[in-house]
Amino acid sequence: MRKRLEEKQAEIQQHIATLTGSLSPPEDAIQASYDVEEPEEEAVDLQETDMDQAILDNEKTLLAEVQQALAGIDNGTYGICSNCGQPIPEKRLEAIPWATLCVTCESKLGSEG
Numbered sequence: 001m002r003k004r005l006e007e008k009q010a011e012i013q014q015h016i017a018t019l020t021g022s023l024s025p026p027e028d029a030i031q032a033s034y035d036v037e038e039p040e041e042e043a044v045d046l047q048e049t050d051m052d053q054a055i056l057d058n059e060k061t062l063l064a065e066v067q068q069a070l071a072g073i074d075n076g077t078y079g080i081c082s083n084c085g086q087p088i089p090e091k092r093l094e095a096i097p098w099a100t101l102c103v104t105c106e107s108k109l110g111s112e113g
Contacts, residue, residue, distance in 0.1 A: 001078070004097050005070050012063045019056045062098070069098040081105055 072078035079088050083105035092099055101109065 001093065001097055002070065002073050005066055005073070008097070009063065009066045009070070012059055012066065016056065016059050016063065019052055019059065065098040065100070068100065072100075083109070 069078060072080075079090075079093055080086070081088055081102040082100045084102065086102055088099055088102045092103060099106075
């Protein structure tokens with residue numbers, strides 16, 4: 001499980017680096033020569049930036065969850081539901097190695113939110 005989590009961590013870190021680079025691309029000479037963009041183009045650019053930012057935020061959240069799971073392996077709390085303290089079933093951990101809640105607690109918390 002540690003290997004899968006470490007691979008996922010590396011994949012997320014690479015994706016974050018790619019997204020971070022795409023959020024602030026260098027202006028090319030042609031674009032820099034225009035003082036005003038068309039409003040439609042500006043709106044599309046803002047929408048794409050917002051979408052990229054949302055994806056980046058999600059990736060950072062997932063990275064934190066993966067790193068928390070790796071820390072759990074190190075300190076012996078991996079595979080234990082953080083809500084009820086019961087073991088998380090192996091099938092759930094195979095599907096979502098960074099899961100911190102058992103299915104029962106996940107569904108309870110999901111229906112409350």
